[in-house]
Amino acid sequence: MMIIILGIICLGLAGALLLIIIDVRRVTKELIYINEHTTNGFVTANTNFPIIRDLIKASNLSLKVSRELQQDQAHQENQIRTMLTNLTHDIKTPLTVSMGYVQLMAKSATSVQKPRLKRIESNLEAVNYYLRYLMDFNLMREKSIVLKLKSVNISQLLENELFNYYDEFTKRSLKMTLNIKPNVVLQTDATLFTRICQNLIGNILKYGQKQAQVTLAPVDDTHIKIEFANLGDHLPEDPAQLLNRFYTADQSRTNQSVGLGFSIVQSLVTTLGGRLHLTSEDGWFRVTVTLKSLQT
Structure with a gap:
């Protein structure tokens, strides 16, 4: 009689273990799918074992936190792109006007003034040089998206x-x-x-x-x-x-x-x-x- 009871218990434990293994494999497949595709889905389970519930809860919490971090990062990157675009355009306009004025002044400058204007023009060109690379960097960030x-x-x-x-x-x-x-x-x-x-x-x-x-x-x-x-x-x-x-x-x-x-x-x-x-x-x-x- 005892042997029969032990056999039934072992059979029940084996069945429970099999269900747990099946559920763990299914959770693993769902996690792989979620990581490889753009989806807002979460993992689920077919059994109600405490160990599986804890696994599902921890996995879904990790997915939720990860998505929130991705959203925050995307929002911050968008703010940086907007800031760089506005900054470069805000600098470019007065810089272009300043270079134009210097070139205009150079036409009627005296021999004393010309070297000074040349230094000013050289410095403005240096700023314009670095500004172009900043604009190109921002352009690459935008074009890498679309x-x-x-x-x-x-x-x-x-x-x-x-x-x-x-x-x-x-x-x-x-x-x-x-x-x-x-x-x-x-x-x-x-x-x-x-x-x-x-x-x-x-x-x-x-x-x-x-x-x-x-x-x-x-x-x-x-x-x-x-x-x-x-x-x-x-x-x-x-x-x-x-x-x-x-x-x-x-x-x-x-x-x-x-x-x-x-x-x-x-x-x-x-x-x-x-x-x-x-x-x-x-x-x-x-x-x-x-x-x-x-x-x-």
């Missing part, structure tokens, strides 16, 4: 950007050679592509000597390659180092080098699903950008 994809005439956009800098090329005695295949169209984000071009054209203006080249050609039906090249002095032996955001070729920072330039460009290119490659050979520094058409 890209505005459309068919863009890359050839026309690139030519327009180069034309906008024509006076600067002339002022620096830079002979620009263009090899741009007409009407190359790419599905991409026009704003990000424009900032890539502006940064790389700005690099040519900043470091280029005598000659520069810009080449655009399709690689295949879905890829294009753009090369920005210029003659220059003191070219880096290892150009790949320039992609390190903490690296600066100009240790004195007298030329506004903060080590962010190519790191920012690389991030912009990567956001568009492309690649950035730097080389220096025979006095030429070359930046090659490969981009692909993105699907909406």
Whole structure:
């Protein structure tokens, strides 16, 4: 009789243990699903064992706290993006006006005033230089969330950007050679592509000597390659180092080098699903950008 009772007890315990194991496995599957998908669901159980109730309660509390933290983080990031956008625009407007006034004053300045105005203009340009990188950083944060994809005439956009800098090329005695295949169209984000071009054209203006080249050609039906090249002095032996955001070729920072330039460009290119490659050979520094058409 005792053996039968013990057998029944063991059978009951085995059944309870089996139900607990089944419920634990189901809770595990639900947690895996919740972690891999966007959902507001919580885990549930089929049994009412105290140990399972405690497990469900602890798991759901953890999920609730995690979601609240994610919501708070998203809210804070949105506030930071808004603050950066407002800050850069609030600085950009008076900065542009100030630079315009300095250039206007320089036209009628005396020989004594001109060096002082030149220093003021140089400092304003430095502020503008850093401000552009702040704007690019904020732009990357926004575009990492959503890209505005459309068919863009890359050839026309690139030519327009180069034309906008024509006076600067002339002022620096830079002979620009263009090899741009007409009407190359790419599905991409026009704003990000424009900032890539502006940064790389700005690099040519900043470091280029005598000659520069810009080449655009399709690689295949879905890829294009753009090369920005210029003659220059003191070219880096290892150009790949320039992609390190903490690296600066100009240790004195007298030329506004903060080590962010190519790191920012690389991030912009990567956001568009492309690649950035730097080389220096025979006095030429070359930046090659490969981009692909993105699907909406």
